[in-house]
Amino acid sequence: MSMSAKVFISYSHKDVKYVELLQAHLSPLKREFIIETWFDRKIQAGDSWDKEIHSALVSADIILMMISADFLASDYCYDMEVKKALTMHDVGEAVVIPIILRPCDWLSAPFSKLQALPRDGKPLSSFSNIDEAFLQITLEIRRITKTVEHPEEIPATNVVEHRFGKKKNLSHKLDKDVGSNSIHWNLPHLQNPYFTGQTDILNEIQKTLKFNHTAALTQPLAICGLGGIGKTQTAVEFCYKYRMLYKGFFWICAESRESLISDFIGIANLLNLSIKDVKEQGEIIECVKNWFRNKPDMLLIFDNVNDLQLLKEFIVSNERSHIIITTRLQSVGTIANNININVMPEREGILFLLKRSKILSLNNQIEEASEVDREIAEKIYDEMGGLPLALDQAGAYIEETHSSLEEYLELYRIEGSKLRANRGEYSCTHPESVTTTFSISFKRFKEFPAAAELLYFCSFLSSDAIPEDIFKLEVKAYGDHLGSIVKDKYKFNEVIKKATRYSLIRRSPENKTLNMHRLVQAVLIDSMPEASKIFWAKNAYTALNLLFPEPAFKNWETCQNILPHVNVMLDQIIKYNLEIKPTAELLNSSGWYLSELGQYEMAEKYIIHAENIFKKCKDVSTEYIGNSLSKLGMLYHYQSRKQDAESTLKKSLNILKAELDENHPAVIGALNNLGVIYEAQSKYYKAEPIFKKCLKFYQNYTGLESTIVATCLNNLGFVYKSQGRLSEAEHFLIKGLDLRGKLLGEEHPDVAMSMNNVGSLYTYMGLYEKAEKLIQGSLNICIKSLGDSHPYVTKSLINLYILYLLQKRLKECEKVCDKLMSCFERESGKESLFFASFLDSYARILKTNIRKGKAKDIEAKAKAIWENHSQEEVESFKKEKAIKTSEKRFMNLYKNYNKI
16 A cells, blocks of 8 residues: 655744645645645654654655744744755755745745745735645645556656655756656647736636546536637636646647648657547547547647537547637537636736736736726726736837836727737747737627628727617617618517627626627727718717716616616717717716716716707707707706806707797796796795796696696795795695605605605794604605605704704704714815805714814814815805804705705
């Protein structure tokens, strides 16, 4: 019976936790009697520890040195154990393996000439998953101690023959020749030192191939994904990482029948098969397949498979060996099990770029890069969509041109098409550029024009979540071939089948969306003539405009799904001459949706852009321009820009009145908005008649029960509340609340705002119990339906604050103020005078609550803001806002929040 290899562990006692973890990971090897481990905790009481250590060390077959600063500082470890271990290593009596635990200056040590673990000398402490590091160590120890059950199959220099009771030369040490444990090794690729990430994929491949050998895998495993996504590199890394588990590796280029035949002939020569007299290529193929059928622990890699039917002729059935396929094909049917590779995770992609561009060395971690470099690398990662090939290409360009990350990013945004085509001079892992890689797949679509048109159309939308509903519209926007079949579900599915074939586009049946990598889009657009770019851009955005629904609450989810595509369009309008009515309509609708979300700055950008396009379009009516201005005026109102709001709404009303009857719905709508502005300015004598006129108009125009009538009731009730006409206010506000609840449902945000307004009225009336129930209910609905950062939430919190303040419930006030502080800081800005005035009010409440320490901090924060503004700015603000020392005036300070 063979003996176990003796493993001696040399370490500093301060690193004992690592030794214990190592022991746990080595347990399978010990259980299989492959090794037995020794470290100084095995010394029994009364034993001479120096003698026991020396005895265990000189009898060891493998010596693991656990390297850290504490290990290097230990005189005993360094002077006794290290010196003796290196002597044994040099004469072939033992294998010495340094294991780097923590960062330290070990490269100047005498054992630095030895191959260290984990790979590349990366310290265990820097692994995000330390089990991955210990797995590397365990597998490497298994490799060099592998049981020699078939000595005739493994070169003698690779055998740890002490397992038969006799030590022979162990001069292979921890051999750097990665193929030396294998009988056959024809990988055309060196291990990529920049390979990073994909740990989950590698583990999934290992698991799928069932390395525990409890069951045999009869199907090949296909690694699928877009060109440049890293399929080949992942297969290469798998071969190197798990090289000790196979006796042979055979790499076969499967791009064509010719390359398959050529590589099979090469394998026949590698195996020294008798093919000299064989003239038929088919016989050579069968000869290689017959050899493989009877060999265990072999791995065949068929790289870059384009035709699965062609591959059938070359696939070999062997239950004791494995086959890996790499392919751009998204569907592999019953020929193979498949694992899909997606883009690199952000952190891994950034680290890869920093290392590939030589900004970081191979042993550095991402935290060692400057914050600026990390931020710019993240932007480049986003531009490349996380595609490994593109990141490698970017890193190569930065290295070869000695550019900075910032310079590359700036140049890419100007000369993207040129850089996508520039592969660099010293690229061996993937010689083709991004442009060439994708163009190879594009050429295959010449026979499928409808699929090509689908790709062209999608290229101008956001890369993620392209809604399939965009292909169901009554619009001539899809091209001649695609347009003729979009209504035929079977034929459309056939087009999707063709388009997804080479992973250029992906389909999500659950979400009913398509996904297309942004660089596939970019390279497709690069390849188009200018006229084609304009044609497809206009078509895509015309269809998108028809798809965008009314931005009512019930449609918000659909609006949100379409918004990323609108954002892409915004960057293309000037580039592709898209100042046309459909794009203006789309921007206008999107802007109003954003204003409903409380994203006022972005909403303003969209609506102003829409207005400018409307003015340039000959086919746009006065009504369009007037309505756009009316929305812009209300947006200014939401931002408390009173003068801008009033002037814009008056301009809108004048434009509409010049062309339309004074009782036209568009005119009445603009008039109603102007009434809202007057009410906010306390010009009740102007607001009241406007709201009465609007209410009467809409009751006749839409009927007594409509959402616009409910809004008019709410507006009129609010004017009466502001005038102190509380009974009239209660009548109209409750009527508006009941109507909104009936038409919209109890969970609608507009219903919540009506509840908030009635609650505010009851606070004025001293009906605190009723008020609290309504305001708290409003707050709950808003948070549930809108999230906790929407302006509606702020409105409800303000009214809750006022309610608690009037009841002198100061502890509840403090809790609400904590929430309001983040709301006002976000909405008004942490340096605004508006925010400072709130902080002063909050500090006074804290003092009343005997929270002097917290009050002092809040006061200091407010004081810093006040002092950061000029005296003129402060005086102007106080005059405009009518700030008083009385807490009751706090209601007036935020009055604009209570109106909807």
